[in-house]
Amino acid sequence: MLALFGIKVGMTRIFDDMGNVVPVTLIKAEPHLVIQVKTKASDGYDAIKLGFGQIRKKLVSKPYEGVFKKANMEPLRYIREVKISEPDKFKTGDKIDVSIFSPGDKVHVVGISKGYGFQGVVRRYGFKGGPKTHGQSDRLRAPGSIGASSYPSRVWRGQRMAGHMGNKQVSVKNLRVDSVEPERNLILIRGGVPGKPGGIVKIVKA
Amino acid sequence: MLKAVESKHIKENIPDFKPGDNVRVHVKIREGDKERVQVFQGDVIACRGSGTGSSFTVRKISAGIGVERIFPLHSPNIIKIQVLRRGDVRRAKLYYLRELRGKKARILKKAKEK
Numbered sequence: 463m464l465a466l467f468g469i470k471v472g473m474t475r476i477f478d479d480m481g482n483v484v485p486v487t488l489i490k491a492e493p494h495l496v497i498q499v500k501t502k503a504s505d506g507y508d509a510i511k512l513g514f515g516q517i518r519k520k521l522v523s524k525p526y527e528g529v530f531k532k533a534n535m536e537p538l539r540y541i542r543e544v545k546i547s548e549p550d551k552f553k554t555g556d557k558i559d560v561s562i563f564s565p566g567d568k569v570h571v572v573g574i575s576k577g578y579g580f581q582g583v584v585r586r587y588g589f590k591g592g593p594k595t596h597g598q599s600d601r602l603r604a605p606g607s608i609g610a611s612s613y614p615s616r617v618w619r620g621q622r623m624a625g626h627m628g629n630k631q632v633s634v635k636n637l638r639v640d641s642v643e644p645e646r647n648l649i650l651i652r653g654g655v656p657g658k659p660g661g662i663v664k665i666v667k668a
Numbered sequence: 669m670l671k672a673v674e675s676k677h678i679k680e681n682i683p684d685f686k687p688g689d690n691v692r693v694h695v696k697i698r699e700g701d702k703e704r705v706q707v708f709q710g711d712v713i714a715c716r717g718s719g720t721g722s723s724f725t726v727r728k729i730s731a732g733i734g735v736e737r738i739f740p741l742h743s744p745n746i747i748k749i750q751v752l753r754r755g756d757v758r759r760a761k762l763y764y765l766r767e768l769r770g771k772k773a774r775i776l777k778k779a780k781e782k
Contacts, residue, residue: 474720476720477720
């Protein structure tokens with residue numbers, strides 16, 4: 463499935479034709495260049511390697527530069543690979559931009575969720591915690607019992623406990639494209655998208 | 669940054685009004701597939717938000733019952749806002765009017781425009 467990568471800019475609300483308020487996320491997706499086309503014959507699977515964004519000369523290492531040299535192009539900030547079904551539709555140097563999407567399209571958005579660090583069970587899973595009063599102490603945010611006694615004499619796998627929250631890949635499916643602005647490389651998607659503003663998200667055609 | 673660019677949905681011809689003012693709001697209303705304009709007249713008791721999300725609350729007494737309506741300031745459904753009277757108030761949110769009845773619930777007219 464054809465996909466594009468962009469930077470989450472932030473959220474705002476706009477009005478649709480009926481005058482309804484619509485929450486939208488702004489994603490800035492600069493034009494992508496095809497660096498390499500991978501096919502079943504050459505690499506065992508069908509995909510295209512995409513590059514996008516500007517990069518300062520200083521940050522380009524020799525091996526990194528080599529990837530682009532092979533395709534005869536200037537180095538780009540990010541390299542990502544997208545699996546596609548028809549690799550012969552693309553060739554090295556092709557440009558792909560936000561105009562592949564049109565208003566009303568359904569898309570999946572994949573991103574890295576906001577990192578919350580090590581969180582207790584109340585914040586991470588919405589546990590109620592313990593009572594504040596009735597002679598209790600140090601129980602306010604405790605998880606409570608984590609299992610039975612002699613059987614099974616262990617904690618079941620999957621028991622929800624405190625731990626690291628967020629900063630992992632999250633997909634949101636079937637969001638609607640509200641509008642696309644190719645002049646500004648912007649795409650407006652109805653609803654929220656994983657991660658903080660400034661994070662990279664992948665927009666996949668659904 | 670790009671957010672400012674995005675706000676082409678903001679209306680520019682909004683009259684300047686503040687909490688305490690008496691306003692008449694013309695709203696487009698859709699009933700089935702008919703469209704008509706409804707007028708809502710009352711006192712502005714609150715304004716909030718910025719950008720496309722800003723809204724204001726209008727309160728009126730209709731048949732003895734207090735009615736409040738919250739309008740999105742930049743909604744295309746709002747055709748016109750007329751300011752009928754400026755009010756002299758000292759607060760930004762006039763929620764205290766909800767507890768008051770009759771004479772006390774009046775908002776004094778602003779003596780002079782500055």
